[in-house]
Amino acid sequence: MNKQTVVELINVKKRIGKSEIIKGISLKVYPGEVFGFLGSNGAGKTTTIRMMVGLMDITEGEILINDLSIKSNFEKAIAHVGGIIENPEMYKFMSGYDNLVHYARMAPTRISQERMNEIVNLVGLEKSIMKKVGSYSLGMRQRLGLAQALLHSPKLLILDEPTNGLDPAGIREIRNYIRRIAHEENIAVFVSSHLLSEMQLMCDRIGIIQHGKLISVETVGDFVGSSVKENTSFYVKEVKKAAEIIKSNFEKLDVKKGQDFVSLTVEKDQIADINEVLVKNNIKVYGITSTQTTLEEKFLEITEGK
Numbered sequence: 001m002n003k004q005t006v007v008e009l010i011n012v013k014k015r016i017g018k019s020e021i022i023k024g025i026s027l028k029v030y031p032g033e034v035f036g037f038l039g040s041n042g043a044g045k046t047t048t049i050r051m052m053v054g055l056m057d058i059t060e061g062e063i064l065i066n067d068l069s070i071k072s073n074f075e076k077a078i079a080h081v082g083g084i085i086e087n088p089e090m091y092k093f094m095s096g097y098d099n100l101v102h103y104a105r106m107a108p109t110r111i112s113q114e115r116m117n118e119i120v121n122l123v124g125l126e127k128s129i130m131k132k133v134g135s136y137s138l139g140m141r142q143r144l145g146l147a148q149a150l151l152h153s154p155k156l157l158i159l160d161e162p163t164n165g166l167d168p169a170g171i172r173e174i175r176n177y178i179r180r181i182a183h184e185e186n187i188a189v190f191v192s193s194h195l196l197s198e199m200q201l202m203c204d205r206i207g208i209i210q211h212g213k214l215i216s217v218e219t220v221g222d223f224v225g226s227s228v229k230e231n232t233s234f235y236v237k238e239v240k241k242a243a244e245i246i247k248s249n250f251e252k253l254d255v256k257k258g259q260d261f262v263s264l265t266v267e268k269d270q271i272a273d274i275n276e277v278l279v280k281n282n283i284k285v286y287g288i289t290s291t292q293t294t295l296e297e298k299f300l301e302i303t304e305g306k
């Protein structure tokens, strides 16, 4: 059975003038998951998001929200979307609550008192919701923005760099609320960022965009797990012979020779295999050291290597 899809991008392209900014992006996001859209500055995140919410025309391809085309059925499709794309509009002289009431009046469907209270609790603003927004921290304003975006019970929440400008405590808070919203309300959350460290903690899956192309989509578990490379050194007496044996058994590996070691970058599972081959060929291994490539390095490796 196919998993229900909340949003689907099908070969989406955007041309501005002669330059193709988005070069055929396809992806799907499902209910209850936080999908991270990760890319360096200028990679094309905001442009893609602007097309997803109808702020920009799609040059080619299609975007479906809850199976409705954003091109041919815009109003119905967009009714399922909540988003914070630029800074949310708020009146500082009004309380958080009055801001929500004001916003609720503009919603296409009536928003009940219960829903208001539920959302205020969901974003943890119950204690400060009656205070003026002018007295809120940036983190609290962001959470009020989330509340606004969630009032009409959207199926998809789109957030463009939601932690921009927040301090570490504020970032942690927003991250936890975003995860909670996705999992408790079964909403699909599409969130962009240029910070891998942040995405890793917030998202269930991460798609990496570079120069307008989606170059990788992985679950965070896969991203963090097996594919993280280890920089490994094998300490041996016969450096030259050890390097030759590794090269002839593992053709793809790039072996570097040190004074009393050979070093190479490998997947974790390969360390034991290499050791076994060396020992079988009568090379005495005196020690193995291994340092993991950080995720940040892996991200750079992926984005710079293409």
Ligand SMILES: Nc1ncnc2c1ncn2[C@@H]1O[C@H](COP(=O)(O)OP(=O)(O)OP(=O)(O)O)[C@@H](O)[C@H]1O
Binding pocket: 016, 021, 039, 040, 041, 042, 043, 044, 045, 046, 047, 048, 194
């Ligand atoms: N209106 C426009 N006209 C011409 N080029 C544009 C326009 N809007 C964006 N671009 C270019 O398209 C590319 C993608 O921009 P976009 O803002 O989508 O990137 P981003 O990933 O959101 O980056 P950032 O994190 O800096 O916001 C950039 O190279 C940008 O210069």
